[in-house]
Amino acid sequence: MAALAGLTALAFFASASLRPHDAPALELRPALLPAYLALSLLRLAAAYALALLAALAIGHAAARSVAARRVILPVLDVLQSVPILGFFPVAVAFFIRVTAGSALGVEAAAVFLIFTCMFWNLAFGVYESLATLPEDIALAARQLGLRGASRWSRLVLPAVFPNLVYNSLLSWANGFYFLIASEIIAVGPARYTLPGLGSYLAQSVVAGRYEQTAAALLCLVAVTAAMHLLVWGPLETYAERFHFDESGDRPQVPRVARVLMRSRLVRALIGRVVVPGSEAAFRFAGRALDAVASRRALQAVLVLPLVALGVLAARHAWRTFAEAPLSPALAGLPVDLVLSLLRVGFGVGASALLAVPLAALVASRPAWRGPSLAVIQIAASVPAAAFFPLIVALVARGLGLEGAALLLSLTTMFWYVLFNVMGAAAAIPREMNEAARSLGLSRLGRLRHVFLPAVLPGLVTGCLTAWGAGWNAMILCEYLVVDGRTYAVRGIGAALDRATYETADPQVIAASLALMIAMIVGVNRAFWAPLYQRVTTRYKLDA
Amino acid sequence: MSGTTDADVLLRVRQVEQFYDRRIRILGPVDLDVRDGEFLSLVGPSGCGKSTLLRIVAGLLEPTAGRIDVGGVALAGVNRQAAMVFQSFALFPWMSVVENVALGLEARGMAPLERLKRAEKYIDLVGLSGYERAFPKELSRGMKQLVGLARALALEPELLCMDEPFSALDVLTARAMRDLVLDLWKSPEVKTKSILLVTHSIEEAVALSDRVVVLRANPGRIAEVVDLADLPRPRRPGAAAVSEVVDRMYGLLA
Ligand SMILES: Nc1ncnc2c1ncn2[C@@H]1O[C@H](COP(=O)(O)OP(=O)(O)OP(=O)(O)O)[C@@H](O)[C@H]1O
Ligand SMILES: [Mg+2]
Numbered sequence: 001m002a003a004l005a006g007l008t009a010l011a012f013f014a015s016a017s018l019r020p021h022d023a024p025a026l027e028l029r030p031a032l033l034p035a036y037l038a039l040s041l042l043r044l045a046a047a048y049a050l051a052l053l054a055a056l057a058i059g060h061a062a063a064r065s066v067a068a069r070r071v072i073l074p075v076l077d078v079l080q081s082v083p084i085l086g087f088f089p090v091a092v093a094f095f096i097r098v099t100a101g102s103a104l105g106v107e108a109a110a111v112f113l114i115f116t117c118m119f120w121n122l123a124f125g126v127y128e129s130l131a132t133l134p135e136d137i138a139l140a141a142r143q144l145g146l147r148g149a150s151r152w153s154r155l156v157l158p159a160v161f162p163n164l165v166y167n168s169l170l171s172w173a174n175g176f177y178f179l180i181a182s183e184i185i186a187v188g189p190a191r192y193t194l195p196g197l198g199s200y201l202a203q204s205v206v207a208g209r210y211e212q213t214a215a216a217l218l219c220l221v222a223v224t225a226a227m228h229l230l231v232w233g234p235l236e237t238y239a240e241r242f243h244f245d246e247s248g249d250r251p252q253v254p255r256v257a258r259v260l261m262r263s264r265l266v267r268a269l270i271g272r273v274v275v276p277g278s279e280a281a282f283r284f285a286g287r288a289l290d291a292v293a294s295r296r297a298l299q300a301v302l303v304l305p306l307v308a309l310g311v312l313a314a315r316h317a318w319r320t321f322a323e324a325p326l327s328p329a330l331a332g333l334p335v336d337l338v339l340s341l342l343r344v345g346f347g348v349g350a351s352a353l354l355a356v357p358l359a360a361l362v363a364s365r366p367a368w369r370g371p372s373l374a375v376i377q378i379a380a381s382v383p384a385a386a387f388f389p390l391i392v393a394l395v396a397r398g399l400g401l402e403g404a405a406l407l408l409s410l411t412t413m414f415w416y417v418l419f420n421v422m423g424a425a426a427a428i429p430r431e432m433n434e435a436a437r438s439l440g441l442s443r444l445g446r447l448r449h450v451f452l453p454a455v456l457p458g459l460v461t462g463c464l465t466a467w468g469a470g471w472n473a474m475i476l477c478e479y480l481v482v483d484g485r486t487y488a489v490r491g492i493g494a495a496l497d498r499a500t501y502e503t504a505d506p507q508v509i510a511a512s513l514a515l516m517i518a519m520i521v522g523v524n525r526a527f528w529a530p531l532y533q534r535v536t537t538r539y540k541l542d543a
Numbered sequence: 544m545s546g547t548t549d550a551d552v553l554l555r556v557r558q559v560e561q562f563y564d565r566r567i568r569i570l571g572p573v574d575l576d577v578r579d580g581e582f583l584s585l586v587g588p589s590g591c592g593k594s595t596l597l598r599i600v601a602g603l604l605e606p607t608a609g610r611i612d613v614g615g616v617a618l619a620g621v622n623r624q625a626a627m628v629f630q631s632f633a634l635f636p637w638m639s640v641v642e643n644v645a646l647g648l649e650a651r652g653m654a655p656l657e658r659l660k661r662a663e664k665y666i667d668l669v670g671l672s673g674y675e676r677a678f679p680k681e682l683s684r685g686m687k688q689l690v691g692l693a694r695a696l697a698l699e700p701e702l703l704c705m706d707e708p709f710s711a712l713d714v715l716t717a718r719a720m721r722d723l724v725l726d727l728w729k730s731p732e733v734k735t736k737s738i739l740l741v742t743h744s745i746e747e748a749v750a751l752s753d754r755v756v757v758l759r760a761n762p763g764r765i766a767e768v769v770d771l772a773d774l775p776r777p778r779r780p781g782a783a784a785v786s787e788v789v790d791r792m793y794g795l796l797a
């Protein structure tokens with residue numbers, strides 16, 4: 001916790017000393033879109049590779065040793081509840097200062113930002129699937145003498161593979177979602193813009209050139225769809241061989257690529273190239289991971305800078321408050337926090353109320369499931385900024401600013417709930433539905449006695465995720481700049497934005513972040529964790 | 544039990560104890576010799592520590608106190624002289640039958656061709672030839688356990704450890720597998736000398752064993768060692784001599 005407060009504090013000391021810098025405007029010719037897209041994809045890929053490596057090393061260490069687990073799990077738990085956008089000023093200031101504002105430093109900052117939206121779920125996924133590895137399998141591996149590289153390639157990687165595929169998909173969706181924030185970097189007077197799809201989208205919105213926004217959006221949707229078809233679908237199918245027999249409620253992913261698998265050419269390709277290739281890849285990855293992730297020294301390298309950074313930053317945080325008069329804006333923050341809390345609460349409730357009937361509808365028509373899941377995942381990765389023009393148009397037609405902020409935050413939160421409820425609905429055993437029908441339960445009765453109890457754990461997971469995402473949404477939605485005008489409502493997110501972009505007030509940045517983190521962690525501990533515990537023990541499908 | 548010389552003993556368990564949480568004793572102290580060439584069974588009530596003792600012997604669990612001697616040397620780490628068959632099969636679902644069987648050999652650094660040959664030999668011995676490329680999901684429970692057996696035997700261990708290997712199988716399959724294990728153990732093709740079997744079925748222990756170790760619970764201690772070397776084989780269930788021993792053992796456990 002202390003290290004965290006310190007980390008955030010590093011920002012203001014750094015931000016205060018960043019020299020004003022103006023980014024040259026991006027050229028918005030649509031012909032340049034493919035190039036921008038390629039640059040964004042490169043950034044995403046670099047961040048993903050780092051996130052994957054770190055997640056494997058850290059998740060594995062946590063599963064392997066009790067001592068490591070005691071440190072790693074609480075740290076991950078708190079860090080992942082920091083609103084991702086809250087990391088941004090810190091990281092940016094750090095990287096840009098370290099590299100004296102060189103292009104490389106800005107790139108590194110962007111990659112790091114994307115890393116922070118991809119890493120947490122991957123690390124927890126690795127830990128979870130290793131912690132739930134059947135005991136006899138782990139024993140058998142030891143008995144047979146699997147060690148080092150072969151243990152990685154034969155046991156660890158296969159065991160985490162299905163979970164990694166599922167979480168990688170989420171990580172990429174997240175990465176796309178935060179692309180805008182990562183490519184347009186602004187702390188106080190310093191502004192840097194990296195050429196990419198995200199900055200293109202944002203600038204076209206700010207400039208009010210909506211036909212270019214539409215072109216960029218189309219690009220985004222096309223890429224996401226293509227990745228589903230060509231990457232996630234095949235990987236998901238391939239991952240099926242790594243599932244254990246006693247499969248519980250596995251996350252469900254659309255199988256669009258199933259169609260592709262029917263083609264003889266694709267199958268031959270898989271038999272001749274993909275399978276031997278993947279085996280070689282597993283062996284290679286096993287050796288690489290053994291060389292990197294199993295080393296104590298390297299694990300220390302991952303942890304030590306964090307600690308050092310924390311200590312350093314804590315010192316500066318203390319100075320920020322001790323050596324300057326308290327900012328008058330601080331007094332309003334508690335009220336801001338409550339207002340944002342109400343908005344997030346509304347968003348979670350509304351998402352649940354919308355998602356459950358929709359999921360029930362889809363569940364009653366199995367043929368819709370695959371396509372609708374694909375649509376949801378693509379829709380979920382459309383950045384909120386893309387909706388700005390639409391929202392502004394609605395504001396012009398009489399939707400209040402408050403309504404606009406709420407609607408916009410729903411576009412972030414709703415998908416998490418819907419996705420999780422649909423996953424839970426898909427895991428309802430067929431026998432259960434048939435039993436309910438043969439008992440003569442009506443449609444409504446089946447909904448009440450089968451569907452709702454069965455999706456409850458998924459609903460809680462979804463709401464919990466939406467709750468976390470909701471605070472990010474506040475940072476995005478309470479303060480918009482569209483077509484040269486600022487639209488803002490009162491809230492902690494708006495306070496943070498104003499302090500970051502307008503007043504460069506380090507005290508407000510620190511205090512609003514700290515308040516938000518305290519609220520998120522507190523409510524997680526006091527409300528979501530016990531609720532989740534109760535719901536999963538009571539409503540788990542396999543007794 | 545006197546009169547056994549060092550040469551007759553494959554493995555010694557000496558003053559072995561296991562604690563849970565440093566405070567709760569779940570096993571021991573236990574002293575036990577596994578003799579060269581014998582079929583030894585562990586029976587006892589659920590929770591008396593049979594699996595715990597077996598894991599300690601296989602070197603998968605380090606005892607809180609005491610030691611295991613293998614050929615006069617104190618065991619440290621996994622027992623390379625032993626191989627294990629698990630109740631839940633513990634097959635790697637992402638590997639084919641032949642890959643599962645060859646895995647331990649690969650880990651021991653055997654060349655690819657050689658381990659393939661060895662794996663195929665044992666797959667053949669357990670009667671699964673033709674299924675080399677199948678995946679565990681595609682096999683029945685009985686076949687899965689055959690793969691588990693072949694995987695253990697392929698290591699050519701001196702001691703084969705089995706933890707309730709037949710209790711997840713139906714009665715007929717279990718009986719066929721018991722006969723198979725006896726046949727393989729006697730066969731000159733298989734190098735395994737001794738078998739240590741954990742079971743909760745007294746009938747099974749009597750049908751198979753040279754000696755039966757009866758454990759009692761809280762903490763797990765040896766209550767009695769019953770020598771069945773003189774009971775003639777094959778031991779048909781229901782035969783008068785067999786029933787008499789079975790009844791006597793039920794008496795011991797009651
Ligand atoms: N990780 C653990 N934590 C706490 N107690 C344990 C743990 N592992 C084993 N025990 C206890 O140790 C005792 C012995 O367990 P073990 O599995 O060896 O018994 P068993 O004789 O094989 O039982 P069963 O016939 O049910 O398989 C049990 O009472 C069990 O509760
Ligand atoms: Mg047991």
